[in-house]
Amino acid sequence: MLDIAFIRNNADAVREAIKNKRCDLDLDALLAADRARRDAIVELDKKRARKNEIAQLIPKATKEERPVLIEEGKAVKAGLEQLEPVLASANQRFEELMLRVPSMPRPEVPVGRGEEDNVEIRKVGSPRAFAFTPKDHVELMTLHRMVNWDGPRKYAGGRSYALMGTGALLELAVTRLAVDTLVERGLTIVIPPVMVKERAMTGTGFFPLGREEAYSISADELFLVGTSEVPLVSLHCDDVFDHSSLPIRYAGISNCFRREAGAYGKDTKGLYRVHQFTKVEQVVFCMPDEAIAEREHYALLSNAEAILAKLEIPYRVAIACTGEIGLGQTRKHEVESWMPGRDDGKGAYNETHSCSTLGDFQARRSNIRVRMPDGSMGYPFTLNNTAVASPRILIPLLENHQNADGSITLPEALVPYMNGVRTLTPPA
RNA sequence: GGAGGAGUGGCCGAGUGGUCUAAGGCAGCGGUUUUGAAAACCGCCGACGGUGCAAGCUGUCCAGGGGUUCGAAUCCCUUCUCCUCCGCCA
Numbered sequence: 001m002l003d004i005a006f007i008r009n010n011a012d013a014v015r016e017a018i019k020n021k022r023c024d025l026d027l028d029a030l031l032a033a034d035r036a037r038r039d040a041i042v043e044l045d046k047k048r049a050r051k052n053e054i055a056q057l058i059p060k061a062t063k064e065e066r067p068v069l070i071e072e073g074k075a076v077k078a079g080l081e082q083l084e085p086v087l088a089s090a091n092q093r094f095e096e097l098m099l100r101v102p103s104m105p106r107p108e109v110p111v112g113r114g115e116e117d118n119v120e121i122r123k124v125g126s127p128r129a130f131a132f133t134p135k136d137h138v139e140l141m142t143l144h145r146m147v148n149w150d151g152p153r154k155y156a157g158g159r160s161y162a163l164m165g166t167g168a169l170l171e172l173a174v175t176r177l178a179v180d181t182l183v184e185r186g187l188t189i190v191i192p193p194v195m196v197k198e199r200a201m202t203g204t205g206f207f208p209l210g211r212e213e214a215y216s217i218s219a220d221e222l223f224l225v226g227t228s229e230v231p232l233v234s235l236h237c238d239d240v241f242d243h244s245s246l247p248i249r250y251a252g253i254s255n256c257f258r259r260e261a262g263a264y265g266k267d268t269k270g271l272y273r274v275h276q277f278t279k280v281e282q283v284v285f286c287m288p289d290e291a292i293a294e295r296e297h298y299a300l301l302s303n304a305e306a307i308l309a310k311l312e313i314p315y316r317v318a319i320a321c322t323g324e325i326g327l328g329q330t331r332k333h334e335v336e337s338w339m340p341g342r343d344d345g346k347g348a349y350n351e352t353h354s355c356s357t358l359g360d361f362q363a364r365r366s367n368i369r370v371r372m373p374d375g376s377m378g379y380p381f382t383l384n385n386t387a388v389a390s391p392r393i394l395i396p397l398l399e400n401h402q403n404a405d406g407s408i409t410l411p412e413a414l415v416p417y418m419n420g421v422r423t424l425t426p427p428a
Numbered sequence: 429g430g431a432g433g434a435g436u437g438g439c440c441g442a443g444u445g446g447u448c449u450a451a452g453g454c455a456g457c458g459g460u461u462u463u464g465a466a467a468a469c470c471g472c473c474g475a476c477g478g479u480g481c482a483a484g485c486u487g488u489c490c491a492g493g494g495g496u497u498c499g500a501a502u503c504c505c506u507u508c509u510c511c512u513c514c515g516c517c518a
Contacts, residue, residue, distance in 0.1 A: 041478050045487045052487090055499040059446045066498095073498030240438055240475095242456095369475095371438065375457055377475075
């Protein structure tokens with residue numbers, strides 16, 4: 001969502017953004033809807049002004065004038081009743097289209113169509129050269145009895161799983177490690193609701209276009225969030241921040257629910273792509289200033305990298321191209337962790353973190369504002385990044401730290417969170 | 429789940445059918461005074477939209493939606509949220 005005045009004045013630039021982001025939106029239809037809406041407003045406002053005028057005249061009118069005015073008032077009212085639906089439908093059309101308007105990518109975002117056009121920025125650590133054939137996470141987790149694969153699929157459906165024993169402990173450990181890292185870096189930990197109303201989904205930009213991705217609780221008109229970004233950003237919907245209260249930095253911890261519609265048959269093996277997972281997510285509100293947002297963005301990125309460093313997982317950072325960044329994102333970096341078992345055992349870098357700046361996209365949709373130093377109103381910028389998402393993060397964790405005998409040597413930083421255990425040995 | 433009460437600008441709060449064009453206060457902004465600050469005093473000050481080069485003119489908004497009326501913050505219906513009590517409950 002952008003300011004309609006900005007869209008009118010920069011139609012070509014917006015058109016370019018729509019094309020580069022591969023959005024499905026006809027800008028001319030939007031501009032036409034805007035025109036229709038404004039025409040209806042002009043006409044309706046004239047009638048409403050007359051209505052108000054008559055209403056003020058009647059109390060002061062003489063006995064003779066009064067019935068005449070009341071008659072005219074009735075006529076004006078009838079006219080209004082005809083025009084109001086016209087404006088309502090023009091508005092509806094306009095708002096529908098506005099919800100599909102992308103934010104403008106930042107200049108540094110490479111133009112491209114798909115993943116192959118993302119630009120790698122750096123690699124940190126290097127994939128380990130195994131002196132033996134490494135196992136993938138499915139073999140390792142099965143060997144360690146970390147997962148019950150079959151039971152949940154019978155009663156909870158495909159892509160479901162249950163973490164068992166050390167598997168469950170590992171999830172709690174990496175989660176807590178991430179939380180402690182972020183708290184130490186000044187973020188406020190939040191455990192938010194995971195069931196939210198539609199406005200939270202729309203306000204954060206996941207609806208209407210991503211509706212099929214969300215589980216809905218139809219009896220109560222609630223939706224399960226796919227990330228705590230949704231409740232954390234919505235925490236401040238309708239709020240007006242004072243400029244002195246920004247930035248606000250949160251770390252949310254929640255279960256996340258994704259239908260993975262459209263991913264049928266993709267990554268069905270193991271725990272790479274599941275319907276329910278646990279994620280620690282970073283969310284920032286900051287002043288609407290690109291330089292500030294950039295600083296916050298790279299701070300979020302470095303927080304995630306610090307966690308990967310503690311987990312001793314090799315990774316690479318890439319900046320996503322225009323075709324790969326979402327509707328609201330103005331800039332996105334992906335952090336991909338090295339997973340030795342992926343790609344049929346050849347190993348591959350795969351996404352474990354996604355760091356985004358959204359400009360004022362979410363603030364506009366969620367009606368979050370900030371009182372600027374000059375007293376005017378502004379829309380704050382929002383940013384977010386994964387800190388850790390489990391079980392996906394367990395894949396590189398286990399695969400990178402495995403030994404020839406199937407045991408796992410835990411990274412030093414994780415040991416305290418595993419009650420002092422340094423090595424996980426497969427149960428007999 | 430049942431009964432009752434409440435929801436007004438960034439915040440507090442007055443307002444029960446027609447000068448509401450929403451009082452008043454706090455906060456904010458500008459100024460006077462002051463070595464500086466505070467205090468005091470003076471002035472400005474809701475949001476969003478439409479129109480206009482501009483000054484301005486104008487519309488909408490009193491939790492959301494719908495209704496009654498020539499006219500609604502005010503009356504009616506409904507939903508949501510909060511509070512009190514009762515019931516149930518980890």
